[in-house]
Amino acid sequence: MVDAGATVSSSTPADPDAAISVRGVTRKYRRPRTSLLQPSPPVHALRGVSFDVAHGEHFGIVGESGCGKSTLLRILSGLDRATSGTVMVDGTDISDLPERKLRFLRERLQLVFQDPMGSLDPRMRLGDIVIEPLVAQGRPHRREDVAALLEAVGLRADAADRYPHQFSGGQRQRISIARALAPAPRIIVADEPVSALDVSVRAQVLNLLADIVDERSLTLVFVSHDLSVVRHVCDRVAVMNDGEIVEMGLTDEVYENPRHPYTRRLISAVPTLRKALAGATTADLTQESPS
Amino acid sequence: MTAPEVSAPVSTETTLPADVLTVRGLDVAVHDQRLIEDVSFTIRAGERVGMIGESGSGKSLTALSIMGLLPEGLEASGSVRLAGVDGDLLAADERAMSRVRGNDIAMVFQEPMTALNPTMKIGRQVAESLLIHRTRPDGKSAHAAAVELLVQVGLPDPAAAAQAYPHQFSGGQRQRVVLALALANDPALLVCDEPTTALDVTVQAMVLDLIVRGVERRHAAMLFITHDLAVIAMACERVMVMYGGRVVESGPVREVFTKPRHRYTQGLIGASDLAVVDERGRLATIPGSVPAAGRFPAGCVFRNRCLHATEVCAERPPWTSTSQDAGFACFHPTSEDEGIDHG
Numbered sequence: 001m002v003d004a005g006a007t008v009s010s011s012t013p014a015d016p017d018a019a020i021s022v023r024g025v026t027r028k029y030r031r032p033r034t035s036l037l038q039p040s041p042p043v044h045a046l047r048g049v050s051f052d053v054a055h056g057e058h059f060g061i062v063g064e065s066g067c068g069k070s071t072l073l074r075i076l077s078g079l080d081r082a083t084s085g086t087v088m089v090d091g092t093d094i095s096d097l098p099e100r101k102l103r104f105l106r107e108r109l110q111l112v113f114q115d116p117m118g119s120l121d122p123r124m125r126l127g128d129i130v131i132e133p134l135v136a137q138g139r140p141h142r143r144e145d146v147a148a149l150l151e152a153v154g155l156r157a158d159a160a161d162r163y164p165h166q167f168s169g170g171q172r173q174r175i176s177i178a179r180a181l182a183p184a185p186r187i188i189v190a191d192e193p194v195s196a197l198d199v200s201v202r203a204q205v206l207n208l209l210a211d212i213v214d215e216r217s218l219t220l221v222f223v224s225h226d227l228s229v230v231r232h233v234c235d236r237v238a239v240m241n242d243g244e245i246v247e248m249g250l251t252d253e254v255y256e257n258p259r260h261p262y263t264r265r266l267i268s269a270v271p272t273l274r275k276a277l278a279g280a281t282t283a284d285l286t287q288e289s290p291s
Numbered sequence: 292m293t294a295p296e297v298s299a300p301v302s303t304e305t306t307l308p309a310d311v312l313t314v315r316g317l318d319v320a321v322h323d324q325r326l327i328e329d330v331s332f333t334i335r336a337g338e339r340v341g342m343i344g345e346s347g348s349g350k351s352l353t354a355l356s357i358m359g360l361l362p363e364g365l366e367a368s369g370s371v372r373l374a375g376v377d378g379d380l381l382a383a384d385e386r387a388m389s390r391v392r393g394n395d396i397a398m399v400f401q402e403p404m405t406a407l408n409p410t411m412k413i414g415r416q417v418a419e420s421l422l423i424h425r426t427r428p429d430g431k432s433a434h435a436a437a438v439e440l441l442v443q444v445g446l447p448d449p450a451a452a453a454q455a456y457p458h459q460f461s462g463g464q465r466q467r468v469v470l471a472l473a474l475a476n477d478p479a480l481l482v483c484d485e486p487t488t489a490l491d492v493t494v495q496a497m498v499l500d501l502i503v504r505g506v507e508r509r510h511a512a513m514l515f516i517t518h519d520l521a522v523i524a525m526a527c528e529r530v531m532v533m534y535g536g537r538v539v540e541s542g543p544v545r546e547v548f549t550k551p552r553h554r555y556t557q558g559l560i561g562a563s564d565l566a567v568v569d570e571r572g573r574l575a576t577i578p579g580s581v582p583a584a585g586r587f588p589a590g591c592v593f594r595n596r597c598l599h600a601t602e603v604c605a606e607r608p609p610w611t612s613t614s615q616d617a618g619f620a621c622f623h624p625t626s627e628d629e630g631i632d633h634g
Contacts, residue, residue: 064491064492064494065491168580168581168583169346170580171580198345198518198580199518199519199520199559199562199563200345200558200559200562200576200577200581201345201580201581202562202563203562203563203574203577204576206565206574207573207574207576210572210573211573225491225492226492227492228566229565231565232565232566232568232574265493266492266493268496269492269493269495269496270492271495271496271499271519271522271524271525272521273520273521273524273548273563273564274566275521275525276521276524276525276544276548277524277545277548277549280525281503281525282499282500282502282503282525282526283500283503283504285495285496285499285500285525286496286497286500
């Protein structure tokens, strides 16, 4: 059961019926030594994070740089390990699984990254890029699959022979989405997928993502620093600060009635046309909005 | 686009503050390819003007031509004049421009680390600018003034900060240092090119506020370039919309953002509004994507993405002036009562 309400205690057991269930996850890093006499203090990237994402839910994670959202994503997708705590994806605990047993996770959960140039191999043709998740998993695939994937994201099938640099930023992000769809995952994790895009293209990519998630009834975890984008995309949101979830709830509720001071500061700092036309100035952005 | 008339000694104009920056017919070309075409505008003392556009619209090139920092191979023509500086800035040699930059015109760029010297303490960097332009007579008073500037941009413990190196600061703090440096000689014009794009939202809020306050305090003119409509709406009074190397619309922020006349402006505002969706919950979009430089259609640069385009758009649309500093270049503008409701 996923409750819209604020907190999930780290003491309740992970929910095997949820798409993703995270309990008391911490992650400590050690910086390189700077002194001969003592080890450098550890960095607490995550300090006990717990939440559930139900099947088919659109779950947002918001926070500024350094809040731990990228570390959390890496752990969810099996690219990193939690120092302590439990992560369950589709009812399977992935916290202690060895790499060779994570294959189910790569089929079930796929990632879309922020920078579509950095995450696409410039020397591979589109057709090979899009189908690579299947090749890597040694699964059978046909040439028609490529065409179907490209068409699903609004690209022409004959684009398969071209290279990433021949496409604009928005089109490259479509390619990333096509690649993520290749293994027919049930969960898409998108890390700032529209932050690098121009305004007129951002709306297209957000619409495409919404279409695909709806048509295939996928679970979406959407990470962004931009609260207004998350509000548009997600049903529920977790606000992260300094390795912790400081507030969690239905997106509209969190947006309209933020309880935590950090959430209030975050919301009031976002410049919007509405605020500006209502006469707000830059000085108002630095004030914490009254709740 | 024809420039808003320069020589119109109407009585209302005499009450306006003095022109600080006057750009007329600015063209930028590489080989035979035109990247910027016929850009004209004026910014007066105390005025904060935004320039909005997507990547490849030519907004950064406009800023670079004003400052004489165009990369090798790019040629600017037209005229750029600055109050208090003799002659045309486009014709000025590098020696003359280096006296103007940092003194009459100052700039803040997106990436603060590249604007600062990593091997020099920041107090010395700010003081150096005061000494080079002879704003302060000696090192001691320059250092004191530098610390005072660091106070103004809200750096915690400014005296200690002056003794620190750029790498010891966070991105937002570095951008404050760059702002202190830019404001050091009380420039007549501050050019900001995406100054807060790389920053977190809460840090962006603080830096924006510091920029606006710093400019207001000096009664300086500001040209603020960004792709973020909301940032312009918060920080500026007037806005120019660029697309395909041309200014397609300009006017007061409130007018342009509530009653856009050019179809591109209308599309841009629609696409950036995440609170307005259709019955399926989808956002408004502009079809297609921004063409690469030099691939824009002839005539109206927006016509290949415009739902209202007709044959007449193969001609270049003339500039329709609606008032001083306001107008648009479109054959099929929105009607005057067709506004956008921002709730």
